[in-house]
Amino acid sequence: MNLTEKIASLDWTCLAKELGDRGYVTTGPLLTPDDCHQLAAGYEDHSQFRSRIVMARHGFGRGEYQYYSYPLPSLVQTLRDAFYRPLSSVANEWNRALGNPMVYPSEHPEFQQLCHQAGQTRPTPLLLKYQQDDYNCLHQDLYGELVFPIQVAFLLSKPGQDFSGGEFVLTEQRPRMQSCVAVVPLRQGEAVLFAVNHRPQHGSRGIYRVAMRHGVSVVRSGHRFTLGVIFHDAQ
Ligand SMILES: O=C(O)CCC(=O)C(=O)O
Numbered sequence: 546m547n548l549t550e551k552i553a554s555l556d557w558t559c560l561a562k563e564l565g566d567r568g569y570v571t572t573g574p575l576l577t578p579d580d581c582h583q584l585a586a587g588y589e590d591h592s593q594f595r596s597r598i599v600m601a602r603h604g605f606g607r608g609e610y611q612y613y614s615y616p617l618p619s620l621v622q623t624l625r626d627a628f629y630r631p632l633s634s635v636a637n638e639w640n641r642a643l644g645n646p647m648v649y650p651s652e653h654p655e656f657q658q659l660c661h662q663a664g665q666t667r668p669t670p671l672l673l674k675y676q677q678d679d680y681n682c683l684h685q686d687l688y689g690e691l692v693f694p695i696q697v698a699f700l701l702s703k704p705g706q707d708f709s710g711g712e713f714v715l716t717e718q719r720p721r722m723q724s725c726v727a728v729v730p731l732r733q734g735e736a737v738l739f740a741v742n743h744r745p746q747h748g749s750r751g752i753y754r755v756a757m758r759h760g761v762s763v764v765r766s767g768h769r770f771t772l773g774v775i776f777h778d779a780q
């Protein structure tokens with residue numbers, strides 16, 4: 546089975562349910578250690594990227610990341626296309642629940658065309674690199690008016706071996722309540738699917754919006770690389 550088939554054959558009923566109930570879900574390892582090494586090693590090939598962000602300069606945390614340029618590396622393009630397909634149905638369900646009229650097309654190139662028509666033309670998939678003491682502050686990856694409400698992050702390093710600390714965290718803020726936090730354990734090559742900005746929550750008085758943010762706790766030792774796959778492009 547190739548990667549596209551592997552992603553298509555995940556239990557999407559179950560993934561969609563957990564994603565809806567909690568705002569995130571993990572997939573189990575999808576990328577091989579070799580895929581992970583190759584992606585992480587590509588960090589030094591600056592010709593693949595359109596820009597490099599040093600997080601401390603912007604108050605985003607500590608560490609750095611680079612946005613890929615188009616054309617994306619084929620593995621990244623494959624992941625973006627293969628995850629978009631089933632996630633577009635989940636996103637459409639969420640929009641219906643929240644009364645948002647936006648309907649996402651079922652294939653990523655069509656959605657990308659909508660982004661480009663809206664002036665969001667710059668690619669958003671990114672490679673992040675953390676070293677000891679680095680961290681990523683809680684944030685939302687919004688890059689313009691057009692938002693696809695779910696994104697994907699892959700852990701490329703091996704926890705406990707390549708690094709310690711550096712956990713993926715999510716917070717949710719419900720109306721008139723204090724924030725809750727979830728720590729999401731990930732294995733090398735595993736992805737977490739999560740809400741970009743908000744998700745619908747079924748309550749006793751109907752459906753309400755829960756706001757979500759994500760980040761990474763302090764890396765205690767070693768190096769940690771992640772691949773972020775965001776579906777909307779940037780202004
Ligand atoms: O490094 C991480 O796990 C978080 C990456 C991130 O913020 C993203 O993919 O948008």
Ligand SMILES: [Fe+2]
Binds near residue numbers: 684685686759773
């Ligand atoms: Fe992010």
